[in-house]
Amino acid sequence: MSSEAENPRKRSRTLDTRPVTRDPNAQATARVAAAVAFGLQGFVLAVLLTQLPQFKDDLGFTESLVVGAVVGVSVVAGVGSVVAEQLAKATSSRTTLRVGLFAIALAAVAIALASSTAAFLVAFAFYGIGLGMVDATANMQAVSIQHLYGRVILSSFHAAWSVGAIAGALFVSACSALDLSVTACVLIAAAVAAIGCAAIGPRLLRTGHQHTADTSTAPLALPLWPFLALGIAMVLFYAIDFGIGNWSALYLKEVLLSDAGTAALAMAAYQITALISRLTGDHWVRRFGEIAVVRVGAAVSVIGLLVVVLAQAPAVAIAGFFVVGLGAPVVAPLCFSAAGRLAPAGRTDTVIARLNLFNYAGTVLGGAVIGGIAWTSDLRLGFVAPLLFAAALFLLAPAFAPRPARPDTADTEGARTGA
Known part of the structure; x- marks a missing residue:
């Protein structure tokens, strides 16, 4: 008898009992794609938050408005998470994650080009919806991929987010050293997100589309x-x-x-x-x-x-x-x-x-x-x-x-x- 069978408690701590796919290449591809999605999310968020003081100076809004905008994005992101749940239920987390990544790229463009405080706040709110969608669906992907692997790997996805955030902060520092404008810096970040979304989209794990109507509508x-x-x-x-x-x-x-x-x-x-x-x-x-x-x-x-x-x-x-x-x-x-x-x-x-x-x-x-x-x-x-x-x-x-x-x-x- 195997050691896992002799020690079922140890097995339950590290392994999932759900069926595991036999295609290791598909698992690895989906894992890398989802990790990149986490990284893109961290990258764009770090760029925008790091550039907030510059937007404040350029558009002339107050310190309290900066704090309010950041907290407001958190509230709006909750709406994005609810949207993600419904869209993933109707399609898949794969499709919804692609929509969310494209939304944050589009929102970053709008933020970069904002010429007034009102335009900036509207664009930032739209970014919050995309933020919530990506947060929710990237974790949907990560949990499903962990089930396929049959072992704990979820922290590695969140590590990818941290890598992206650090890269975003370093990118802003490099833009400053090169004397690039805040508009150019954020537009480049938006392009990175859009290109990354296009590259990883077909490689993400497809989940959710198989659910029957009874499963989706039941309490x-x-x-x-x-x-x-x-x-x-x-x-x-x-x-x-x-x-x-x-x-x-x-x-x-x-x-x-x-x-x-x-x-x-x-x-x-x-x-x-x-x-x-x-x-x-x-x-x-x-x-x-x-x-x-x-x-x-x-x-x-x-x-x-x-x-x-x-x-x-x-x-x-x-x-x-x-x-x-x-x-x-x-x-x-x-x-x-x-x-x-x-x-x-x-x-x-x-x-x-x-x-x-x-x-x-x-x-x-x-x-x-x-x-x-x-x-x-x-x-x-x-x-x-x-x-x-x-x-x-x-x-x-x-x-x-x-x-x-x-x-x-x-x-x-x-x-x-x-x-």
Whole structure:
């Protein structure tokens, strides 16, 4: 008898019980295509967010409008996730992801060419819809591909997003060094997204189109509390992530009195270690299991954020953000992976789209809570909030307990690549 058969508990921790395709080339092709989609999403988002200060100067809008636009995009992205669920149900996640990628490319063009604040905000809202569509459908693809592989690989897709985000930030830096205008920079990013979409589209996994009318219209039978626990974990992680992304530089500059260049290193330190944690996350899950990885990741994040809150020098705070990146970022892919196991037959795409909504609730929470505390007190106290969020993640670790995957032949046996 095999070792897996002798130890079924270990097998359930790392493998999915759904049917696995016998075409390794198709699996690998779909995996690369989906990873590129994640990377394109991170690339365009990083370019737009990094160029926001330049748009602010060029169009003359206020700092509060910048914050409002970023939070507003998170809200509108929730609409995009709902649209993605319905479109994927009617067609496939493959088709919907291609539509979403094309939408963010088109929105980036509109943003680049905006000549007024109103035009910019309309274009940015349209980008938010595309953002939500790509977030939802890229994760639909990733979960379905993981089912085909029969082992944990989801963190690698989120690592591709981090690579894209880092590439986007470096691209903006290069544009600045070459003295390219913000319009040219964003138009090039839009072209990269459009060309990338065209290249990977036919190679994405086709899922969802096989579903019968009964499957698509029947009420979604989903274990409520396990799903809500995963949703809360998503909210907490993205509140931490968004809080660091939006407030870390300001914390170093206003509380620890660093210069602007040093302040930017806080986000860079976090993103570098976030990439490391996502590149290695699948390995640690296969070795130690989901619960242990979430607990260790949450504990590491608590330590890092405690260092941030107690820091008296910029270098110490940067080290704290560096530590946080080693822990928290593995939570999001594990949430999607666990939600995929909860999904009933033929409903994986629907479950992933609904879980993705918690992403945007987290970004709004992170911005509102930290910003609100900073408004009434100071940012040092504001960063106590993400510290508490990380502690709550530790308590939610049992929600990631491995469960036998529900039979889902509609998502796996029928899944294939090609037009």
